[in-house]
Amino acid sequence: xxxxxxxxxxxxxxxxxxxxxxxxxxxxxxxxxxxxxxxxxxxxxxxxxxxxxxxxxxxxxxxxxxxxxxxxxxxxxxxxxxxxxxxxxxxxxxxxxxxx
Numbered sequence: 001x002x003x004x005x006x007x008x009x010x011x012x013x014x015x016x017x018x019x020x021x022x023x024x025x026x027x028x029x030x031x032x033x034x035x036x037x038x039x040x041x042x043x044x045x046x047x048x049x050x051x052x053x054x055x056x057x058x059x060x061x062x063x064x065x066x067x068x069x070x071x072x073x074x075x076x077x078x079x080x081x082x083x084x085x086x087x088x089x090x091x092x093x094x095x096x097x098x099x100x
Contacts, residue, residue, distance in 0.1 A: 001038065001059040003083040004066050008076050010051040018044065018052050025073040036061050037069040041096070057083075 012018040022042075029037050040057040047053045060066040063080050070077035 001061055003040075003086075004058050004060055004063060005079075005081045005083055006056040006058060006066065006070070006077050007053070007079040007081075008056065009053045009078050010047045010049050011054070011076055012052040014052070015044075018054075021073070021075060025069070025075060028069055028073040032072060033065070033069055036065040043094075 012021065025039060029039050038059040040059060042054045042056040045053050045055065058066050058069070060069070063082065066080050067077050
């Protein structure tokens with residue numbers, strides 16, 4: 001599988017909406033597409049309009065599979081980019097929260 005970064009801009013008004021979407025995304029990936037797409041992690045960002053967006057890291061068999069996952073989960077995928085390489089300077093400074 002390849003690694004992809006997905007940018008979802010201004011999709012949610014608050015954390016409660018995002019939590020519902022995250023559960024739906026996890027279910028679609030785990031139950032409907034387990035051999036095609038894996039959600040690795042997401043960074044939640046506050047957009048300029050005050051809404052929440054995300055930068056998500058996924059693994060997938062193709063960019064099309066990653067987009068199909070988003071469509072099935074009812075999520076936008078504003079940008080899907082193939083990761084060329086990873087450079088880790090330090091561990092993630094933010095505490096992680098396990099998704100459903």
